[in-house]
Amino acid sequence: MTLTARTRRAFGTHWYAWTMTAPVVLVIGVIIGIPLVRGVYFSLTDANEANVERSIGMNHIPATYHFTGLDNYRAVLTDGVFWGRLGWTVVWTVGCVGLTFLTGLALATLLNRQLRGRTAYRLALILPWAIPAFVSVFTWRMLYNEKNGILNKLLAGGGIDAVPWLNDPTWAKLSVIAVNVWLGVPFMVVALLGGLQSIPGELYEAAEMDGASAWQRFRHITVPGLRAVSGTVILLSTIWTFNMFPVIFLLTRGGPGDATEILVTYAYRLSFVDSPRNFSASATWGVVILALLALVAVGYRRALRKQGEVW
Numbered sequence: 001m002t003l004t005a006r007t008r009r010a011f012g013t014h015w016y017a018w019t020m021t022a023p024v025v026l027v028i029g030v031i032i033g034i035p036l037v038r039g040v041y042f043s044l045t046d047a048n049e050a051n052v053e054r055s056i057g058m059n060h061i062p063a064t065y066h067f068t069g070l071d072n073y074r075a076v077l078t079d080g081v082f083w084g085r086l087g088w089t090v091v092w093t094v095g096c097v098g099l100t101f102l103t104g105l106a107l108a109t110l111l112n113r114q115l116r117g118r119t120a121y122r123l124a125l126i127l128p129w130a131i132p133a134f135v136s137v138f139t140w141r142m143l144y145n146e147k148n149g150i151l152n153k154l155l156a157g158g159g160i161d162a163v164p165w166l167n168d169p170t171w172a173k174l175s176v177i178a179v180n181v182w183l184g185v186p187f188m189v190v191a192l193l194g195g196l197q198s199i200p201g202e203l204y205e206a207a208e209m210d211g212a213s214a215w216q217r218f219r220h221i222t223v224p225g226l227r228a229v230s231g232t233v234i235l236l237s238t239i240w241t242f243n244m245f246p247v248i249f250l251l252t253r254g255g256p257g258d259a260t261e262i263l264v265t266y267a268y269r270l271s272f273v274d275s276p277r278n279f280s281a282s283a284t285w286g287v288v289i290l291a292l293l294a295l296v297a298v299g300y301r302r303a304l305r306k307q308g309e310v311w
Contacts, residue, residue: 040283043287049277076285088259092177107125151165179247192230199222203225242264243264244262
């Protein structure tokens with residue numbers, strides 16, 4: 001059967017589903033597709049604040065930027081700034097996703113047991129997810145304040161010197177990772193808890209009757225039972241963390257210096273902060289980020305397919 005015949009048959013069988021989803025697909029295509037195409041186009045030009053089309057009062061100034069091909073991509077990939085930002089972005093992503101997943105798995109395992117006040121604990125753990133991210137980040141910024149923050153006041157009460165949470169490169173990196181983990185744990189807990197509750201309890205009972213220890217039950221029942229859920233949440237968390245603009249920008253603005261600058265915040269800086277604003281370079285960084293995430297997603301999906309977890 002040809003591709004056209006298969007498509008016609010699928011549409012004929014599921015025409016109602018196609019009709020219901022078409023408006024959503026159209027809206028998403030417009031909202032995402034048009035900026036994406038425009039960004040790719042700008043990345044192939046030398047567009048900046050001085051040569052784009054603009055209006056000043058009654059005067060209309062036409063665009064004077066030119067097509068430059070792949071020059072911007074060559075400039076980015078041969079720039080040490082890009083590789084330095086990429087290195088920290090990878091460390092940031094791996095650290096946040098790893099800690100978030102392990103913490104979420106531990107908490108989900110605890111909440112999956114019968115214990116008093118389990119509902120209250122679940123609500124408390126979901127609370128960071130219910131609060132808007134920018135509110136949480138500003139709250140953490142107050143906590144991290146070197147002079148008046150609660151964290152340093154607690155340390156002072158124990159006779160410990162104040163910690164420059166956001167003013168020292170190392171402490172700033174640890175601080176932004178801690179905040180992002182705090183924001184990401186509720187998602188992990190909810191997803192992994194749902195996965196745990198889908199594992200038949202009879203498997204644990206049978207393993208316990210056979211003399212399996214708690215670690216053996218976790219290794220041979222829990223881990224395989226969560227493989228599909230884990231694969232999905234790790235990939236989603238990786239994509240979100242790689243592009244986690246609010247935490248870095250609102251907490252440190254990429255500082256101190258450029259210690260916590262990740263790829264996406266640097267792309268923002270090129271387009272909205274630096275003068276003159278370099279739209280072509282910012283668009284190039286955006287396209288490179290998209291390509292990197294696409295490669296990660298494809299590679300991760302192939303790895304899951306080899307393990308028999310196709311989604």
